[in-house]
Amino acid sequence: MKNDGHACEAWQLLLRLFFAQRAILPPLAAELELSPAQCHVLHLIEPGRPVPMGQLADTLACDASNVTGLVDRLESRGLIRRQPSSADRRVKVLDLTPTGSRLRALLLDRMEKPPDTLRRLSEREQRTLVRLLTRLIE
Amino acid sequence: MKNDGHACEAWQLLLRLFFAQRAILPPLAAELELSPAQCHVLHLIEPGRPVPMGQLADTLACDASNVTGLVDRLESRGLIRRQPSSADRRVKVLDLTPTGSRLRALLLDRMEKPPDTLRRLSEREQRTLVRLLTRLIE
DNA sequence: TATTGTTATACTCTATAACTATA
DNA sequence: TATAGTTATAGAGTATAACAATA
Helix, strand or coil: CCCCCCHHHHHHHHHHHHHHHHHHHHHHHHHCCCCHHHHHHHHHCCCCCCEEHHHHHHHHCCCHHHHHHHHHHHHHCCCEEEEECCCCCCCEEEEECHHHHHHHHHHHHHHCCCCHHHHCCCHHHHHHHHHHHHHHHC | CCCCCCHHHHHHHHHHHHHHHHHHHHHHHHHCCCCHHHHHHHHHCCCCCCEEHHHHHHHHCCCHHHHHHHHHHHHHCCCEEEEECCCCCCCEEEEECHHHHHHHHHHHHHHCCCCHHHHCCCHHHHHHHHHHHHHHHC
16 A cells, blocks of 8 residues: 655655755865765764764765775864774774864754755744654654 | 744754765665766756756856766766757757666656655645645745 | 866775784 | 774765866
């Protein structure tokens, strides 16, 4: 029992937003002297919640060797640290430095500012949108 | 008069979808032996609607020199063609070849298939979502 | 003079394959 | 043997600067 009367239409709109986003992130990243991929990594490491490198590769859906390079560059800029894992000595977990934590906050602040079109929706419409998007993410 | 009671929350949900999408596109592109950037270009050139290279650079929000390389690779695979513009001899417009047109259709078919979570919304909810997203894109 | 697209260059992103250390 | 991360390598994406052809 498929139910895609308007599902295709909604998905196409979301795709248009995704592609538009592809154009928005690079200049925003450049302002902070980061690449889009580095923004993604910084976004995924929450302060005080170290992330194993392998888990990062899974979330980014990329090869582990790729994470090595990304982490090298972020570490050489003093934004993150590799720490040995206590449980398994093969594993290295990633942690934000104080500088990295500040830059991440700045990044989220810029990124999470909703566009004007979103603020033009009424309170009620915004709540509806939140409810529907939440079910999309589940 | 700002109205961001739930706007920030909605935007954060959209960002989560964007980042999730960053993980979905590469494998889908790889199936067709394309890169994500090449998918974006193919998506932007509609059959029978030639696009000037400069306009493509604007839409992708990237440097013109970058478009040269992207187009080189797509052209060498026989997917698109450079054509001289009749109006301005400096301009080259991009056009799909028959092969490119077929591959684009295949790409859209794969990309535009809505995820299951979207099809689980009711008809009425889908319509509401379409209405709200449309206003977001305006 | 200004604009369109190209070339040369350098750096980042990405995957594959071979490797080291640990499990 | 299997897994986590690294290294070497190669190709693609990206920006900057200098350039040719055209406007």
